[in-house]
Amino acid sequence: MAPKKLEPVHIEASEDPASFEARNVHEIYDAIAAHFSSTRYKPWPIIAKFLSDLPTGCVGFDSGTGNGKYLPLPSDRPGAIWTIGMDRSRNLLEIARHAGSAPERPRVYREVIWGNVLDNGWRPGAFDYAISIATIHHLATPERRKLAVQRLIQAVAPVCGRILIYVWAIEQDELSKRKVVDEEEAEKIENGKDVMVPWVLSKNLAPKPVEDTERPEVYNRYYHMFANGELALLAEDAAEGLGLRVGAPTHGQSGQGVEIVQDGWERSNYYVELRRWSI
């Protein structure tokens, strides 16, 4: 089947981005939670490695944890680190709080928080690490995406706090069911593209309709698909906005900063890994 080209969307300037996201992201995840979760079980390799490289005793948080699939990691050292999941969808959290439970074994309990990725409900610098996987692309303006990155930076320790962010890329790989733009067009886009991505709700997992209202079977979720280089720039912009230097620490110069440890593209996603430093 040929990849389906996605519908572009234009958000009116008069539209309140918070209510736009409530309608086109949050309500949809609450409606599709069970089905969505059943399709999300494989951790991305770079994320699994990031978590498995953390020393024992580290505590972190997962901003936009979804069904909590990263909460049980690293699988070779369960319980060595502790990841707290946060999400806007209460229905996804119900699933995340038992992420990694095996059938016919006692249920596992995770720590999950019902919260907004733009809020700041933590002691500043309390965490050793933070991850935000496939979340920031649901925010409807560049300012909101930048604020979400700043919240991650503020939540991790000024000395050595680590951050990993994943977002969907304009460039989808050949296995993807989606196509955002043609290849020639992708090269010209610097600021990403706003699109609606359909979710077709599988009937056997759909919650029973309360009454015979017309329940839509296709839900369109809003995404900001990132262009090449856009995520790293966003991270730099976010750090500078907090008065932090961008780049590696310079010898003999005291201050605080954020260094980009790695950034790249992995199977239809852009990612960036950041590290805070303080000298």
Add this chain to the structure above:
Amino acid sequence: MVRLITHNLLACHVKGCNANNFPLEFRNVELEIREAEFNPDFVKGFLPKIEWKALVDTARQLGDTSLPEEQPEMLDDDFLKNLHHVLLEIHVEEGAMVCPNCKHEYPIASGIPNMLLAEHEIA
């Protein structure tokens, strides 16, 4: 679930509430004790990041007096086990957390705390 490991990291984030906004105070709690696997290396690693007084005071409010006022210099197994229990085995299932400064109430229902704020409360 709000276990004390999480509680020790949360702070009030209502607009303008920037001082004395930690630790949140538990109210009307229902507790559940659930055994968790003891990992002494994890507990030792997390120890330096704990706000100790907040943890000890909160544990006492919930009826657990096993932790000393001051962090001991010697980390023996008994101490680490008590700390493990306080951090990871006491689950607050129902109730609320109240900010000591602005008195905002964060409800906890079915083990999940609601840290969302109304539009006008957001910084």
